[in-house]
Amino acid sequence: MKSRFAPSPTGYLHIGGARTALFAWLWARKEQGKFILRIEDTDRERSNQASVDAILDGMKWLGLDYDEGPYYQTDRFDRYKIVVQQLLEEDKAYYCECSQERLQTLRDKLMAKGEKAKYDGHCQHKNLTAGVVRFRNPAEGNVVFSDLVKGEISVHNKELDDLIIARSDGTPTYNLTVVVDDHDMEIDCVIRGDDHINNTPRQINLYEALGWDLPAFAHLPMILGGDGARLSKRHGAVSVMAYRDAGFLPEALLNYLVRLGWSHGDQEVFSIDEMIRLFDLKDVNKAPGSFNQDKLLWLNQEYIKTADMTHLIEQLDWHLNSQAIDVSGGPDITKVVDVLRERSKTLVEMAQSMKMFYQDFDRFDEKAASNQFKPSAEPIIKALIDHYSQLEDWSSTEIHDIVKTVCDEQGVGFGKVGQPFRLALSGTGNAGSIDVVAELVGKERTLARLKLALDYIAQIDN
RNA sequence: GUCGCCUUCGUCUAUCGGUUAGGACCCCAGGUUUUCAUCCUGGUAAGAGGAGUUCGAUUCUCCUAGGCGAUGCCA
CATH class of the missing domain: 3.40.50.620 (HUPs)
Known part of the structure; x- marks a missing residue:
């Protein structure tokens, strides 16, 4: 087949x-x-x-x-010529030299009369030897076929005209x-x-x-598109490669596409193997569907969360390059991806979030900083720096214990310490659990960032 | 205009004459979580309209409306 x-x-x-x-x-x-x-x-x-x-x-x-x-098809012009020639010889096709103008006025006239705009067979019996080649469509009866998706479709031959199968330059046409x-x-x-x-x-x-x-x-x-009109550029990206660029996994796009017009009960997520096993044209819908970016995004996140690590990193590589992120010399990429995969809807987002592990920054998100880095946070950050600079075993459990120690010493809740710490680490405030993140960021960078936070507070103090 | 195709929540869909019309995305509320996210619980929301056929229609038939497509020396 x-x-x-x-x-x-x-x-x-x-x-x-x-x-x-x-x-x-x-x-x-x-x-x-x-x-x-x-x-x-x-x-x-x-x-x-x-x-x-x-x-x-x-x-x-x-x-x-x-x-x-x-x-x-351009490699097969000789073959098409033979078929056109055969049709011509069997009188199943004929040359037509009607001008574009004649055809246009003919269409206008028929439309004005409320009839179907179709060729009138003007050159049907002229035995011409040049021009376009038209196929002699049967004049009577109707064409009935059983479409595997739509069911039986029937069209009267009266609705069909003698279509052009070869242009005047001899090149064949689509049909x-x-x-x-x-x-x-x-x-x-x-x-x-x-x-x-x-x-x-x-x-x-x-x-x-x-x-x-x-x-x-x-x-x-x-x-x-979402507005019911034919999908076009104004609905956002329509090029498949634009979805790669926007951080989608190919399997997520495929899964979204297969469910658009086809279904298998209530199942939403299909691996490629499942699609192949379960797919059947008889389960394809007849009605057009509209493209929904939100659902695609959801599926993409589902796939990012569960994808095979090796595959995920392969797909991520393109985005790392395009965002100029160099992961050599930084923390183990698989550990970073593990932290980020549950909070990234796209690979672009993931790559952006990865920057805090591999690149330094010299400023914080302004809005978050003005909220978190208040004078009251100063002793907390100082305490964190004191403890961490003496910490030998840079592990998430040790890091976590120190946060708790600081809470006790300062007599504040976890949030009071955790939130400014997180912002100091990430620059944006968006990060996973702080102990794991701090471990991955590394001791040196963590301390440098805490000091940067201290500088920020000192600066607003003045 | 003419012909063809299509019509269930905002969106993707289930239902193969009898269901409180189900699921998913989105949205909303609550819970878990040191932020965000994940995760969990719950909620809002649909058979285009009108005739038939039938004991009974979302489901079958017809009509209307609307949408899409075609009506190219495009594919």
């Missing part, structure tokens, strides 16, 4: 494309068949190599590997190439967005004219 993903390289791999690719990939993996990547670049005006690379990068990051391809390729590549199930539903009856007529067996069709509902 074979399925395919066939994007046209006119931009990056976007969320909708990724979801389509995922479903087609899942189907192939579930059927233990093959998954093919085909680049539909027949529109040379809009296609470019940068887009091909972006799509390949996106697929790679998501882990959607393919067994064949990428095939490029022809897709049929030829899906046939030649032995695709058993065409899984694509439901914006192609309207093309399917035309393609079916082409299959029949060519005497080819029909594949199964599964049309996936679109993904809309």
Whole structure:
């Protein structure tokens, strides 16, 4: 069994494309068949190599590997020419030289009359030898097919016109190439967005004219933005790689995408293996769904919390580089990640939080500092410095005991000591349990930061 | 305009004629926590509208409305 993903390289791999690719990939993996990547670049005006690379990068990051391809339609022009020629010879297609202007006025006229805008067959019997090539669509009857997602779909041939299968420059168009390729590549199930539903009856007529067996069709509902409109840039990031940049784990995005339009009871979290095992086109929803960033964020945190440490660090590496954080010479990264994984929604956040362990800072968050570093905190911080500078065994338990000792000595509660200490350590006030954090930050840096806090208090005193 | 597809909490969804319409995200309240977060408990919130079929419709049929898509020498 074979399925395919066939994007046209006119931009990056976007969320909708990724979801389509995922479903087609899942189907192939579930059927233990093959998954093919085909680049539909027949529109040379809009296609470019940068887009091909972006799509390949996106697929790679998501882990959607393919067994064949990428095939490029521009490499197969000879094959399409043969098919067009065959159709021409069998009188199943004909040349048409209607001008764009004529076509446009024809459309306007029909629309004004309240009819469907379609080609009127002007050149059908002219026996021309140049121009665009049009397929002779059957005039009567209707095309009925059973979509694996949508169920039975029926369209009258009257609604269909003689579509152009080759441009006047001889290059083939989408509806022809897709049929030829899906046939030649032995695709058993065409899984694509439901914006192609309207093309399917035309393609079916082409299959029949060519005497080819029909594949199964599964049309996936679109993904809309939160406002119900088609997903676009104004809804935020639509490029898959932008999600990598924003600190999402590929498996979290995949999990989010698979649940958008598909479900398995009440289950929300699926490993890749579970998706493959449980996925079924019959459980795919018919209605379009809208993209919800909050849920993605939640899933991302779920994955950050439970991800395999090695994998997590691999994914984190890109962000460490982009934020210029050098972890060599600092505390063990696995210990730092362990502290941070429960409080990071994204890898970007995690990398930011990591700075306090690997980089020095010379100022505190102003708002937090004005709250915490009051003159009353001065003796507490001094006491911490005194005790810690004498501490030999720099461990979280010892560090914790000293905080308690200081509480007792100063006659204050844990909060009075812990809060300024935490701010001194982190600079922002956001940190995990202070003893563990202090241990990881190290004795030298901890003392330096406490002294910095003292400087801050001295400065506001004056 | 015409044709096609779609319609359960704000969002993602469960339900395969009989349920107090369930779960998840978000939000709110409470608890745990030295902060934040995690975690735990609870709460708010839905069948587009109208006809039928049926003992009984969210579920089946039809109509209307709304949304999306197509109507390209784009894919």
